Amino acid sequence: MNNYLTKLYNIDAEGNYDEISIHINCWEQIIYNALKNYEIEYEFAFCDQINLYLNKIGTTFEMECISTNIHEDLYKVEVVEIEVDIFETINTLLDSGEILGVATAFNLLPPYIYYDEESIEVHNKHFMTMIGRDEEEYYFVESPLLIAKERNTTYFENPTINVIKKEVLQKAFKVSSSIRRVFINKKQLSEIDKLSDVIGMIIRDYKGEGMLLDSSKDVYVGRKAFQEFIKILKENKLGYTESNFLQSHFPAHICYSRRMLLKKCLEKSKNEKHQISYIKCLGLLDDSINKWSLLKRSILKNIYIKDETRKFGEDFRKNIIKIVEEILIIEDELISCLEQLY
Structure with missing residues (x-):
């Protein structure tokens, strides 16, 4: 029992x-x-994709962190x-x-x-x-x-x-x-550590070489999702204020959390063979985590603005663009670093 x-x-x-x-x-x-x-080493059960998935829908878009269910063989869920x-x-x-x-x-x-x-x-x-x-x-x-x-x-x-x-x-x-x-x-x-598979997917999808996308949808993955998100905000045309990603801080929190879990798993799987690249990757993950934390806090702060005329204002839009552009620079380098490890 x-x-x-x-x-x-x-x-x-x-x-x-x-x-x-x-x-x-x-x-x-x-x-x-x-x-x-x-x-068991519980971290590995929840180590998953860190890449973004952006889907344009009508006058707005949805964006979130990809979920792969790579550990679906670990458990079974049954509706009662x-x-x-x-x-x-x-x-x-x-x-x-x-x-x-x-x-x-x-x-x-x-x-x-x-x-x-x-x-x-x-x-x-x-x-x-x-x-x-x-x-x-x-x-x-x-x-x-x-x-x-x-x-x-x-x-x-x-x-x-x-x-x-x-x-x-x-x-x-x-x-x-x-x-x-x-x-x-x-x-x-005993097969819970799938870190190599997860990182392989992260690298491929970031570079646009992994996921098969539905051609009937206007979707972007990995680096292209970052670029399209920045473009949407800069053009200020598509209804970004209605996007799930900016209406709630939860999608950004999941992106932040996935990077935290990836870092924990990397620390548990210490790579002695490529020590310099290993240390560099952990440092870049720290930089990315800090920027994602700033992004989700900025979104949350905007949500709680009581004055509707100030919510989703110009300052907010420019601040989000700045943070996301900084994340993109960091994650370009992170992906290159991960390629050297795996």
């Missing part, structure tokens, strides 16, 4: 943020939590069909020692920062990790950044686990509910 209640989540024994958890999305966090039953009472289904799975991904109307759950019972919009594009229960309450794991401490209760034996009453969940489930089971493929744990 897996005892998920004794493990630490999102915060380490010293009270610091878990350096992997803060750099992965909600679904990856469920996989990460399931992997805690095994002694609710044939009877949802709690009966959840209870059976939790009592058998499983870990679950649960999506619901998070705007109806007081522990969450999304909590707003008056909201017309249902916030259900997220998954929590559910790990246990008793007769009246359910135990779940969540990023501390999404939890409102003043409305939250933690498990008395483990403060990194949150507790929510059944009747509160029931209210949210009536609006929206979805459950996923997660199975770890133990045979693949």
Whole structure:
């Protein structure tokens, strides 16, 4: 039986943020939590592409970091069909020692920062990790950044686990509910280090030699995505203010986080053969990470400007152009450096 209640989540024994958890999305966090039953180098399970993918759509564009699912052989995800009472289904799975991904109307759950019972919009594009229960309450794991401490209760034996009453969940489930089971493929744990494959993809896609693009779409990948993004901002024609990349800091955060995870994996796979190039790559990754951090903070700052006449203003546009041009210069050099290593 897996005892998920004794493990630490999102915060380490010293009270610091878990350096992997803060750099992965909600679904990856469920996989990460399931992997805690095994002694492995967890960073490698989430090392993935760092390249941008830009897709022009009508009067605007979408841009995000590419996801390759290179580790899809490591785990299996199964959608749970609710044939009877949802709690009966959840209870059976939790009592058998499983870990679950649960999506619901998070705007109806007081522990969450999304909590707003008056909201017309249902916030259900997220998954929590559910790990246990008793007769009246359910135990779940969540990023501390999404939890409102003043409305939250933690498990008395483990403060990194949150507790929510059944009747509160029931209210949210009536609006929206979805459950996923997660199975770890133990045979693949020894093959978790795919750093060479990941870096190979990064190099090829950055140079436009990798992904097969849909010719029916106006899409750009890697270096070309950077160039097109800069062009869009400089021409100030396409509706960049409506782009997902600038409406939320999350896409930039994922780009930042992928570079952080890549750096951690490079540090774990120290390259003695090409020591000079290895040290140079780590330094360039640091430079890139700092610029991506600045970019996501600039986007976030703009989002919270209350004066709508100042939001997405000329200063913001020029600042984003400047940062992205600096990132492009750094990553040109980074890709060249990675080519010398792999």
